[in-house]
Amino acid sequence: MDQLKDDTVKRLHRSLGSVLQAAIDARVEADRFPESFLLPDREEGAACPKCGGDLKKIEVSGRATYFCPRDQSRES
Ligand SMILES: [Zn+2]
Incomplete structure (x- = not known):
């Protein structure tokens, strides 16, 4: 933090x-x-409920995490 x-x-x-x-x-x-929650769509390549883009899977502290690179980009 x-x-x-x-x-x-x-x-x-x-x-x-x-x-x-x-x-x-x-x-x-x-x-x-x-419907905006990703939980039901947790699969790499599944469609983002917001923009329809492909969801990505990464590992964070040993746990699988799914996110939309378009809607959840890192801040610079
Ligand atoms: Zn998205």
Whole structure:
């Protein structure tokens, strides 16, 4: 976290709250999650629910992670 800018940490905190609230509202049942969630589409090359681009798979701390390179790019 010491490499993230303060405003990035604040945005991340806000996003975590909204994602957690959406999951709670869906009673943590994946088939009730918002269509914008990647969880049901976790497969490399699956279509991003937002832009239709290919999802990519990487490993973060030993865990598989999926993301859309178009919508979730790194900040410079
Ligand atoms: Zn996308």
